[in-house]
Every structure is written in C-alpha cells, then in structure tokens.
Amino acid sequence: MMYLKECPKCHGDLNTGEDIHGRYVSCLQCGYLRDLPEENSHPLAGKTFVIDAPKTAKKRQKKVRQAA
Numbered sequence: 746m747m748y749l750k751e752c753p754k755c756h757g758d759l760n761t762g763e764d765i766h767g768r769y770v771s772c773l774q775c776g777y778l779r780d781l782p783e784e785n786s787h788p789l790a791g792k793t794f795v796i797d798a799p800k801t802a803k804k805r806q807k808k809v810r811q812a813a
C-alpha cells in the first residue's frame with residue numbers, strides 16, 4: 746500500500762513493507778523509515794482519529810484490554 750506525499754521529511758511517497766521486526770513505511774524519495782505499531786496498520790491512524798467518546802467509554806473498557 747502506498748501513501749502519496751505523506752513523508753514528513755520530503756513530502757514524498759511512502760510505501761508500506763514488512764520484515765522480521767514488523768510493518769513499516771518507507772519513503773521512496775529520501776529513504777525515510779518508520780515502524781508501524783502492531784495493532785495500528787495505518788501510519789496516520791494516531792493523527793487522524795480521536796478515541797475519546799464519553800458515551801462509549803464504559804463499553805470500551807470492558808471489551809478492549811490491549812488499548813493501553
């Protein structure tokens with residue numbers, strides 16, 4: 746999968762890959778490399794989603810144990 750113009754260094758194109766250490770994104774233009782968290786395969790997930798919903802907080806505490 747590719748993310749066009751998402752490189753924080755040169756705004757080049759990021760390409761996702763996987764090795765023994767896990768998933769990562771690398772920039773095709775400048776070689777920028779960044780590891781991806783296991784449960785978050787999308788590199789922008791942390792930036793774009795706000796997981797603070799007071800109404801569903803109680804439900805989520807029971808179901809999701811690995812969040813923290």
Ligand SMILES: [Zn+2]
Nearest residue numbers: 752755772775
């Ligand atoms: Zn780059």
